Amino acid sequence: MAKEKKLVESITSMEEDFAQWYTDVVKKAELIDYTSVKGCMVIKPAGYAIWENIQHELDRRFKEAGVENVYLPMFIPESLLQKEKDHVEGFAPEVAWVTHGGLEPLQERLCVRPTSETLFCDFYANDIHSYRDLPRVYNQWCSVVRWEKTTRPFLRSREFLWQEGHTAHATAEEAEERTIQMLNLYADFCEEVLAIPVIRGQKTDKEKFAGAESTYTIEAMMHDGKALQSGTSHNFGDGFAKAFEIQYADKDNTLKYVHQTSWGVSTRMIGAIIMVHGDDSGLVLPPRIAPVQAMVIPVRQKAEGVMEKAEEILQAMIRAGIRAKLDDTDKSPGWKFSEQEMRGIPVRIEMGPKDLEAGQAVLVRRDTREKTVVQIPEIPEKVQELLDTMQKEMLERARVHMEKHTYTALTKEEFKKTADEKPGFIKAMWCGCQECEDAAKEEIGVTSRCMPFRQEILSDTCVFCGKPAKKLVYWGKAY
Amino acid sequence: MAKEKKLVESITSMEEDFAQWYTDVVKKAELIDYTSVKGCMVIKPAGYAIWENIQHELDRRFKEAGVENVYLPMFIPESLLQKEKDHVEGFAPEVAWVTHGGLEPLQERLCVRPTSETLFCDFYANDIHSYRDLPRVYNQWCSVVRWEKTTRPFLRSREFLWQEGHTAHATAEEAEERTIQMLNLYADFCEEVLAIPVIRGQKTDKEKFAGAESTYTIEAMMHDGKALQSGTSHNFGDGFAKAFEIQYADKDNTLKYVHQTSWGVSTRMIGAIIMVHGDDSGLVLPPRIAPVQAMVIPVRQKAEGVMEKAEEILQAMIRAGIRAKLDDTDKSPGWKFSEQEMRGIPVRIEMGPKDLEAGQAVLVRRDTREKTVVQIPEIPEKVQELLDTMQKEMLERARVHMEKHTYTALTKEEFKKTADEKPGFIKAMWCGCQECEDAAKEEIGVTSRCMPFRQEILSDTCVFCGKPAKKLVYWGKAY
Numbered sequence: 001m002a003k004e005k006k007l008v009e010s011i012t013s014m015e016e017d018f019a020q021w022y023t024d025v026v027k028k029a030e031l032i033d034y035t036s037v038k039g040c041m042v043i044k045p046a047g048y049a050i051w052e053n054i055q056h057e058l059d060r061r062f063k064e065a066g067v068e069n070v071y072l073p074m075f076i077p078e079s080l081l082q083k084e085k086d087h088v089e090g091f092a093p094e095v096a097w098v099t100h101g102g103l104e105p106l107q108e109r110l111c112v113r114p115t116s117e118t119l120f121c122d123f124y125a126n127d128i129h130s131y132r133d134l135p136r137v138y139n140q141w142c143s144v145v146r147w148e149k150t151t152r153p154f155l156r157s158r159e160f161l162w163q164e165g166h167t168a169h170a171t172a173e174e175a176e177e178r179t180i181q182m183l184n185l186y187a188d189f190c191e192e193v194l195a196i197p198v199i200r201g202q203k204t205d206k207e208k209f210a211g212a213e214s215t216y217t218i219e220a221m222m223h224d225g226k227a228l229q230s231g232t233s234h235n236f237g238d239g240f241a242k243a244f245e246i247q248y249a250d251k252d253n254t255l256k257y258v259h260q261t262s263w264g265v266s267t268r269m270i271g272a273i274i275m276v277h278g279d280d281s282g283l284v285l286p287p288r289i290a291p292v293q294a295m296v297i298p299v300r301q302k303a304e305g306v307m308e309k310a311e312e313i314l315q316a317m318i319r320a321g322i323r324a325k326l327d328d329t330d331k332s333p334g335w336k337f338s339e340q341e342m343r344g345i346p347v348r349i350e351m352g353p354k355d356l357e358a359g360q361a362v363l364v365r366r367d368t369r370e371k372t373v374v375q376i377p378e379i380p381e382k383v384q385e386l387l388d389t390m391q392k393e394m395l396e397r398a399r400v401h402m403e404k405h406t407y408t409a410l411t412k413e414e415f416k417k418t419a420d421e422k423p424g425f426i427k428a429m430w431c432g433c434q435e436c437e438d439a440a441k442e443e444i445g446v447t448s449r450c451m452p453f454r455q456e457i458l459s460d461t462c463v464f465c466g467k468p469a470k471k472l473v474y475w476g477k478a479y
Numbered sequence: 480m481a482k483e484k485k486l487v488e489s490i491t492s493m494e495e496d497f498a499q500w501y502t503d504v505v506k507k508a509e510l511i512d513y514t515s516v517k518g519c520m521v522i523k524p525a526g527y528a529i530w531e532n533i534q535h536e537l538d539r540r541f542k543e544a545g546v547e548n549v550y551l552p553m554f555i556p557e558s559l560l561q562k563e564k565d566h567v568e569g570f571a572p573e574v575a576w577v578t579h580g581g582l583e584p585l586q587e588r589l590c591v592r593p594t595s596e597t598l599f600c601d602f603y604a605n606d607i608h609s610y611r612d613l614p615r616v617y618n619q620w621c622s623v624v625r626w627e628k629t630t631r632p633f634l635r636s637r638e639f640l641w642q643e644g645h646t647a648h649a650t651a652e653e654a655e656e657r658t659i660q661m662l663n664l665y666a667d668f669c670e671e672v673l674a675i676p677v678i679r680g681q682k683t684d685k686e687k688f689a690g691a692e693s694t695y696t697i698e699a700m701m702h703d704g705k706a707l708q709s710g711t712s713h714n715f716g717d718g719f720a721k722a723f724e725i726q727y728a729d730k731d732n733t734l735k736y737v738h739q740t741s742w743g744v745s746t747r748m749i750g751a752i753i754m755v756h757g758d759d760s761g762l763v764l765p766p767r768i769a770p771v772q773a774m775v776i777p778v779r780q781k782a783e784g785v786m787e788k789a790e791e792i793l794q795a796m797i798r799a800g801i802r803a804k805l806d807d808t809d810k811s812p813g814w815k816f817s818e819q820e821m822r823g824i825p826v827r828i829e830m831g832p833k834d835l836e837a838g839q840a841v842l843v844r845r846d847t848r849e850k851t852v853v854q855i856p857e858i859p860e861k862v863q864e865l866l867d868t869m870q871k872e873m874l875e876r877a878r879v880h881m882e883k884h885t886y887t888a889l890t891k892e893e894f895k896k897t898a899d900e901k902p903g904f905i906k907a908m909w910c911g912c913q914e915c916e917d918a919a920k921e922e923i924g925v926t927s928r929c930m931p932f933r934q935e936i937l938s939d940t941c942v943f944c945g946k947p948a949k950k951l952v953y954w955g956k957a958y
Binding site: 033035036037040041042043044045048049051052068069070071072073074075076077080093094095096097098099100101102103110112119122123126127138142143145147158159161 | 512514515516519520521522523524527528530531547548549550551552553554555556559572573574575576577578579580581582589591598601602605606617621622624626637638640
């Protein structure tokens with residue numbers, strides 16, 4: 001029993017130290033490992049399988065939305081990065097520079113892509129000639145590098161995996177439509193698949209992407225009340241097109257600039273899953289994204305007939321389309337239970353000699369720990385029911401948590417008091433000027449998360465300066 | 480018609496200039512585009528979709544073989560690269576070096592991974608403790624960088640996409656078994672899916688991978704008779720384990736070194752598909768790997784009922800599981816035929832008003848151009864039959880081509896004459912010494928491709944030096 005306790009005890013409690021709990025979970029659930037390369041991580045099989053499921057489901061949705069996949073180089077010549085002024089200012093301070101190829105110095109430095117707007121623009125400038133070539137709706141799955149000073153697994157690392165979509169359109173309207181379409185695609189994916197409710201909205205000018213005309217975002221609330229920006233979609237208007245000379249001959253035979261967008265989500269989403277759903281026993285994976293949905297754990301597995309029946313149950317679940325596994329290692333059942341819980345596997349099926357005799361097994365839900373005794377032939381159906389219920393209830397629970405920790409503030413005092421005492425989102429009116437936004441950050445320690453699509457009018461005046469209010473804004477501390 | 484001719488005429492004939500034909504095809508079939516980054520390319524949707532199909536099918540086979548996917552950093556600290564002597568000598572001259580992160584110089588240079596043996600070893604040294612942790616059978620899909628001087632799309636570029644498997648085993652036997660297993664997996668994939676026959680064999684010491692004990696390879700013959708090394712699998716023995724101190728506690732409680740392997744295939748495979756199957760009208764894609772397997776091309780599409788029926792045919796094929804599309808653009812049918820041929824789409828379905836009246840359509844096979852008139856309701860079944868036949872016959876045709884261009888040589892004179900006059904493989908006996916291999920390269924211009932698993936005895940003596948022969952070797956000029 002000492003060994004079993006060790007696994008469980010080795011996680012810090014969430015309430016005690018959330019940051020340490022997070023670090024413990026990513027290690028103990030075997031999602032990542034640290035490396036000799038500072039700020040970079042190994043994504044281990046249990047972590048990568050989650051990413052594969054995210055990719056698979058998103059890619060299917062992309063393709064339905066007319067997206068085609070491509071691959072562009074990982075290097076950007078310095079002169080190319082500099083073509084769009086705001087963009088280079090935003091990214092140049094945090095890129096990694098390649099200066100030598102083999103034994104020789106390069107004539108021009110190359111940066112490792114922090115994002116690929118400039119490469120796509122360079123490509124589109126050659127590739128787009130006529131209105132017939134539009135729209136271009138391309139995406140790539142790749143890794144990018146940003147030379148961050150402080151890093152945390154999945155949330156902020158020097159290299160991370162993501163997808164970046166880059167599109168070119170004939171009109172401003174079509175570009176705006178695509179920007180919103182992709183944001184909604186991300187939001188639906190988060191809610192339907194990851195069971196994470198999100199606030200959909202627009203970033204303020206201060207918080208928007210370097211070079212964008214407007215940036216849209218989905219913001220999720222973690223268990224500790226902090227916000228995690230979980231996906232963004234940018235409308236560039238024709239700013240990049242002008243910097244890179246991307247023009248097309250329209251039907252009337254005049255040359256026009258294209259309008260562009262870009263949008264991306266990353267392995268950060270895995271961080272969101274952990275911090276929204278996890279508990280003091282480890283990870284809790286939403287069934288739709290869980291690499292293993294059900295784990296059969298035999299009790300007294302050497303007793304006659306137990307392993308045979310466990311294998312039979314496993315095969316019945318696999319036939320029913322459930323991603324199931326059987327833990328037939330020589331560890332103790334208690335140890336296996338802890339491991340299954342730590343890894344967040346949604347349902348476990350316990351079965352020992354007594355169950356076998358009674359023709360039954362015990363199903364245990366990971367999130368509520370609720371136990372159900374089920375006749376063996378009914379297991380696949382019951383497990384599927386549990387998975388469906390759990391998926392729904394996890395979303396619901398996260399939604400209640402977010403709503404419970406979303407506050408409103410009508411005065412600066414109220415705002416400050418809420419921010420100091422109650423972790424969560426604060427809804428408050430804003431005049432639209434950056435001074436107030438800067439004050440919120442410097443004096444109160446929160447940033448504007450977004451101007452939600454669903455606007456409300458709490459009052460007529462800005463919560464900070466008292467001038468006429470322009471927008472309702474979600475504010476919060478963020479990862 | 481002028482426009483249509485242009486598309487076709489713009490490809491150089493294969494017999495006239497094979498290299499130029501290749502370059503023309505990759506561009507005109509819209510597989511790639513060149514970029515501002517020297518030696519790097521854009522893989523466009525038509526090219527990337529082939530890679531996605533390769534990934535999908537290989538990944539499925541990997542998982543059946545017990546492989547788990549992971550992701551390791553793209554950077555290797557210089558000190559780590561240097562830990563295995565042969566390995567660093569092989570790769571250091573051709574890596575790209577990152578020297579600055581953001582605005583500051585790095586304390587230690589990082590290279591962009593040319594391959595990840597050293598990173599996996601560093602990881603395994605931390606990750607493997609006991610015999611219970613073995614085997615580790617990990618793989619990653621990623622891009623790697625090698626600073627090549629001369630580059631060609633898909634065949635040799637500074638950055639390319641690949642997968643690299645890296646495994647650790649308790650025993651030498653198990654490592655050897657895995658090395659061979661993965662080579663056979665690659666070979667079966669090439670033959671069954673890409674319709675490319677390959678020679679399976681072992682590399683000579685001169686040609687083996689930097690740091691490997693033995694390297695196995697599959698060698699394919701291109702249309703011009705040259706060899707393309709299409710996949711390799713390496714057994715490292717315990718060489719890397721000793722350099723990186725990767726030890727495990729065995730059941731008897733003694734510390735032992737692990738035995739390792741690595742194996743990879745890359746976007747080079749797309750080059751092989753082009754050069755094995757292509758013809759003077761462009762690409763010819765094996766049906767199992769073709770992103771689009773059948774293209775419906777309406778003739779006089781504005782005539783009553785034509786588009787409706789074309790759409791109906793399309794939907795019937797999609798329902799039957801065929802990857803089908805309909806070309807409903809306003810280009811002329813002749814132009815569409817040329818495009819479909821250039822892109823290598825295996826089957827086209829032509830249908831105009833007269834066909835509609837007769838309740839039929841014309842199916843045209845891309846490889847033989849054979850036409851079949853088919854009643855409309857039978858189209859899905861007939862197309863599927865054509866796809867199956869084509870897949871089989873393409874492999875058969877490539878096999879006949881390879882056999883026809885495989886020669887034997889019993890004397891050096893015969894060898895030299897064959898190498899000079901007949902492009903292809905030469906089978907000849909070899910004594911096993913590197914001097915003879917060097918001579919073959921310097922005097923005759925061929926390299927040893929492999930010592931095939933299926934050995935034959937052509938004579939008792941080395942074709943070069945007359946000393947006793949040890950092995951039958953395939954020789955050839957190679958990409």
